[in-house]
Amino acid sequence: MNTPDRHRVFAGVVALALLTVPGKTQERSLYLDVAQPVEARVQDLLSRMTLDEKIALVHGDSKFTTPAIPRLGIPLRWMSDGPHGVREDVNANNWFPAGRTDDFATCLPVGIALAATWNPEAAQDYGDVIGEEALNRGKNIMLGPGVNLMRTPLNGRNAEYLGEDPWLASRMAVSYIRAVQSHSVASCVKHFAANNQETRRNSINVEMDERTLREIYLPVFKAAVQEAGAWAVMGAYNKFRGEFCCENEYLLNRVLKQEWGFSGLVMSDWGGTHDTREAALNGLDLEMGTNRPYNKFYLADAFRDGLQKGEFPMAALDDKVRRNLRVMFATRVFDGRPEGSINTKAHQAAARRVAEEAMVLLKNDGPTLPLDPAQLNSIAVIGDNATRPQAYGGDSARIKAFYEVSPLDGILRRVGASVNVTFSEGYAKDGDAGARAARAVQAARAADVAIVIAGLTRQRPFDCEGVDRKDLRLPYGQDDLIRQVVQANPRTIVVLVSGGPVEMDSWLAQVPAVVEAWYSGMEGGNALARILFGDVSPSGKLPCTFPKRLEDTPAFAGGARAYPGENGTEHYDEGLLVGYRWYDTKNIEPLFPFGYGLSYTAFQYSDLKVIAGADPQAAVATVEFKLTNTGAREGGEIAQVYVHQGKPGLSRPNKELKGFCKVFLKPGEQQTISIPLPRSAFAYYDPAKGGWLAEQDDFQILVGASSRDIRLQGVFRLQQTTLEK
Ligand code: BGC
Secondary structure, eight states: OOHHHHHHHHHHHHHHHHSSTOOOSSEEEEEOOOTTTTTHHHHHHHOOOOOOHHHHTTOSSSSSSEEBBBTTTBBBBBEEEEESSSHHHHHHHHBBBBBOOOBBOOOOOOOHHHHHHHHHHHHHHHHHHHHHHHTTTSEEEEEOBBBOOOOTTTTTGGGSSSSSSSHHHHHHHHHHHHHHTTTOOEEEEEEEOOOOOOOOTTEEEEEOOOIIIIIIISSSHHHHHTTOOSSEEOSSSSETEEEEEEGGGEEEIIIIISOOOSSSEEEEOOOOOOOHHHHHHTOOOBBBOOOGGGGGSTTTHHHHHHHHSSSHHHHHHHHHHHHHHHHHHHTTTTTTOOOOOOOOOHHHHHHHHHHHHHHHEEEESSSSSSOOGGOOOOEEEESGGGGGOOOTTTTGGGGOOOOOOOOOHHHHHHGGGEEEEEOOOOOSSSSSSSHHHHHHHHHHHHHEEEEEEOOSSTTTTSSSTTTSSSSSSSSSTTHHHHHHHHHHHSEEEEEEEEEOOOOOOHHHHHHSSEOOOOOOOOOOHHHHHHHHHSOOOOOOOOSSOOOSSSSSSHHHTTTTTTOOOBTTEEEOOOTTTHHHHHHHHTTTOOSSTTTTOOOOEEEEEEEEEEEOSSSSTTTTEEEEEEEEOSSSSHHHHHHHHEEEEEOSSSSSSEEEEEEEEEEEEOOOEEEEEEEEEOGGGEEETTTTTTTEEEOOOOEEEOOOOOOOOEEEEEEEEEEOOEEOO
């Protein structure tokens, strides 16, 4: 039965429940009454459930479902990956595709590309697409966004995540989650917590100090739960301080549930549960993906036996079931869900918009870009990534895209028949690299301009789940190829398709223009063509530092103990100094800094005012300045506000991002930008005091076009020291 059909059947089952709940014949059960408060509905339904029914709701009965309980009108519950769209269906009991013909979906750009837009409105569009399509495909809980921070550029899943900065990632995640959930689809934020590498991900134990945990690795989850109201959280595979994250008393019970007041459900990552007692007592509410028969899941028969023997309190089970039921009510499974929509023009337009806003212009000498097709007779497009589909990659994040416009397709469509476009692979995984490169060089020499579409892929061992990259180099002789191409034709543009930084030292000086395009989803080729040919100015900025070399990166400095770990444990010795916090504080020159990205136009920053806020509860300071488009084209700028504390009680990173704003301006247009800074923007976590300390002190307010291009500076004096728990 396909998913929408299943839905219709279960709507019928709900109707049945109206009539057949024992003792309540012909009477409407309270839990089915939409007018009742959710907690009352939850309690009512819980009180009607048998032990076996409750147990059935806390573990999976297929790869992505929990069972229906027709007696009570509880429908089959579907979860689905993932962060960039609704994944194809797999078989109930294995990972092979179900082979359906109705599970093609919109493929959005990957998470790091979304973060590169620096635009919460783009994240809202993105979440809307996922919510609508999930409804249409009958999915209740979408497994995303992935919000683990980029600790090392080698992490195989960096492409899925939102970059290296907690504030930027929080803003994007909050917008994304709110949008998904506005469609009565739950967003499951993942992977909680400290899941920052794929190497030995199922067993590695992470050790870090409390301040680093609170300031770097938890804020996005906290914002997802408290600001966006995420209904579900997925535990991580790894251990944290010796205990698996899916059964981690400190992370799940203490921090997430007690401190943050999370009332939704915690599910395991697939196969992330290891022990009945720990799963029962340490905060896990739904076990998924364990590699054994469903009744042998840790929260199945063994849990029921333990409850019956009194080893675990019934209250522990009831709490889990309540959390599961809350999410069911939130996703309106008893009330009739909207139908949603899929593969619409509007969804494709959203995919293109995000892709366009995400691309980052890294270099543009000359300027080389944009290209004017009217002035060109020929273009040599070079590189395997010009035609390689990327949507169906990355493992659990893959999407069976409705279609995928490759970079070559996009260029061909854009320039039409008047320009002679040639394509040569240039490099490949196997085969005769020399002959391929020679053909590409010849094509480049013969053309007016060469566009090399280089980079990585969404297959192992690159930007893919389950494995980390070994280094930051481009594979398959691409560095050599680029050097040869630019020698043959100095008008060469390199477009990088990747989920994070790559080293460029051997060719960057010779190549006049470089674009980071990421994995840009089904509309990526169209978006790229619009950027290359100037229909739109690039407006993305880097959500992560691009280092010159692997040796410069924070996790590398600590040796194997820091990454990928020794004797089963890794120590986050770099502490708070992740991403630009590291490069700034240690005075290491990056290749391209965090927050960096060029445009086809120019922006001027002026007239900074730092205004003390009237309402200390809201903003203690408001940063106000003017932004003017002084160039000749319309364009978008991302203005960033960093804070530097003068004399902190505990040492702090050199600067920390605390606000940003993306603005689109026409040539000559000016806008006054106003960015509020709440008290929390000045605070750091003091582990001894167990809370967030904002100290009476002078703070430098740095307004910049990137983390290393500060255009305006002011000072703000915080008048009062406060501690918030
Ligand atoms: C991944 C999750 C994913 C799950 C279900 C796991 O391997 O870590 O992110 O949601 O599989 O496919």
